[in-house]
Amino acid sequence: MLIGEVARRSGVSARMLRHYEALGLVRPTGRTGSGYREYSGEDIRRIFHVESLRSLGLSLREVGRALDDPGFEPSALVDDLARRTRERIAAEEELLVRLRRIGAAEPGDWEDVLQVVALLQGLGSESAGKRQRAALSSVGEVPVEALVEAALRETDTNVAGALRWALAQAGEGASALLAEGLDAPVAEVRARAVRSIAEMPGAEATALLRQALAHSDVVVRRYAALALGARGVADAVPTLVDMIVEEANDVDAADALSALASDPALADRIATGLVGHLAHDSLGPSGRRRLAQALADIPGITSSRALAELSRDEDRAVALTATYVLALRDTR
The missing domain is CATH 1.10.1660.10 (Multidrug-efflux Transporter Regulator; Chain: A; Domain 2)
Incomplete structure (x- = not known):
C-alpha cells in the first residue's frame, strides 16, 4: 500500500x-x-x-x-503519565477558576482584566506583605470567592486580619461561602472560617454562628460563642460559662458574659449558670477563683450570695478574690 x-x-x-x-x-x-x-x-x-x-x-x-x-516495562511509565495528567488537569482547573473569577469581576476593558489578575496573583503571593496589600485593595475588585479561599488558607495573622476585613466589606454571600469551611477536614481551616464569619455583619452571619454553637469542633463552638456574646445573643451563655470553667479564653468569655448581663433578664440566668458549677467536686481552687472573677460583673442577689460563700473558701486565694470582688460591688 x-x-x-x-x-x-x-x-x-x-x-x-x-x-x-x-x-x-x-x-x-x-x-x-x-x-x-x-x-x-x-x-x-x-x-x-x-x-x-x-x-x-x-x-x-x-x-x-x-x-x-x-x-x-510499561507500569512505571504509565504511572508517570498518570501523574503528569493529574498535574495538567490541576493546572487547567486552576486556570479555569481564575478565568471564572475574572469573568465574575465583570471587567470593562483589558486594564480591568489586568487589575483583577494582579490582585489574584497578589492574594496567592509567597510574600505576606504582598498578600496583605492585595487583600486591602481587593474590595469590590475581585469576586468574593477568591477572598474566601484566601482567608481559609491564610496562616499569617496580619494578612488574615486584612482578609477578614475585606470579607466584612464584601456584603452578602460571603457568610454562606465561609460556612462551607466549617465542615473542612482540617481544624485550622474550620477555625479560620468561624473567625471570619464572626466579623461578618448581618443576620445571616448571626444565624450561622448560632448553628456553630452545636458544632462538633469545640474551637468552632467557642469562637461562635464569643462572637454571639458580643452581639447580645443569649444562646451563647452556656458555652461561655463552660469556657470559664475549662479555662479556655476565660477572660474573653467573662467579658462577653458581663456584656450580656447588662440585660436584667439575662443577669440571673448567667449567675445561675456560673454558680451551678461551684457544686461540682471536680472544680479545683483555680476554677473557683475564675468563677469568682467572672461573677464580679454579674449583678443580682445570686452572684452576691455566691461570692459571700466563696469569701469563706478553704483556699486562701479564692477567699481573697471573692472578698475583693464583694468590696468592689459594694462601692458601685
Missing part, C-alpha cells in the same frame, strides 16, 4: 508518516518498481500501535522505546 493510501486509511498525514520514518518508528518494508514507499500489513499495524501509544500521552521517543525494547 502506497503512502497516500495509508494516510487516507490511517488518518495519519503523509508528512507525519515521513517523520515517523525519519525517526525510525515506522519504516516501509518495500519499494515499488518506481521507488515509491510501500507499506505492508505489518507496517500499518505498527502505525496504529504508534498512534495508540501517542494517544496516552507518550512522546515519540517513549513510543519507540515501548515498541522496540524487549525489556521495557
Whole structure:
C-alpha cells in the first residue's frame, strides 16, 4: 500500500508518516518498481500501535522505546503519565477558576482584566506583605470567592486580619461561602472560617454562628460563642460559662458574659449558670477563683450570695478574690 493510501486509511498525514520514518518508528518494508514507499500489513499495524501509544500521552521517543525494547516495562511509565495528567488537569482547573473569577469581576476593558489578575496573583503571593496589600485593595475588585479561599488558607495573622476585613466589606454571600469551611477536614481551616464569619455583619452571619454553637469542633463552638456574646445573643451563655470553667479564653468569655448581663433578664440566668458549677467536686481552687472573677460583673442577689460563700473558701486565694470582688460591688 502506497503512502497516500495509508494516510487516507490511517488518518495519519503523509508528512507525519515521513517523520515517523525519519525517526525510525515506522519504516516501509518495500519499494515499488518506481521507488515509491510501500507499506505492508505489518507496517500499518505498527502505525496504529504508534498512534495508540501517542494517544496516552507518550512522546515519540517513549513510543519507540515501548515498541522496540524487549525489556521495557510499561507500569512505571504509565504511572508517570498518570501523574503528569493529574498535574495538567490541576493546572487547567486552576486556570479555569481564575478565568471564572475574572469573568465574575465583570471587567470593562483589558486594564480591568489586568487589575483583577494582579490582585489574584497578589492574594496567592509567597510574600505576606504582598498578600496583605492585595487583600486591602481587593474590595469590590475581585469576586468574593477568591477572598474566601484566601482567608481559609491564610496562616499569617496580619494578612488574615486584612482578609477578614475585606470579607466584612464584601456584603452578602460571603457568610454562606465561609460556612462551607466549617465542615473542612482540617481544624485550622474550620477555625479560620468561624473567625471570619464572626466579623461578618448581618443576620445571616448571626444565624450561622448560632448553628456553630452545636458544632462538633469545640474551637468552632467557642469562637461562635464569643462572637454571639458580643452581639447580645443569649444562646451563647452556656458555652461561655463552660469556657470559664475549662479555662479556655476565660477572660474573653467573662467579658462577653458581663456584656450580656447588662440585660436584667439575662443577669440571673448567667449567675445561675456560673454558680451551678461551684457544686461540682471536680472544680479545683483555680476554677473557683475564675468563677469568682467572672461573677464580679454579674449583678443580682445570686452572684452576691455566691461570692459571700466563696469569701469563706478553704483556699486562701479564692477567699481573697471573692472578698475583693464583694468590696468592689459594694462601692458601685
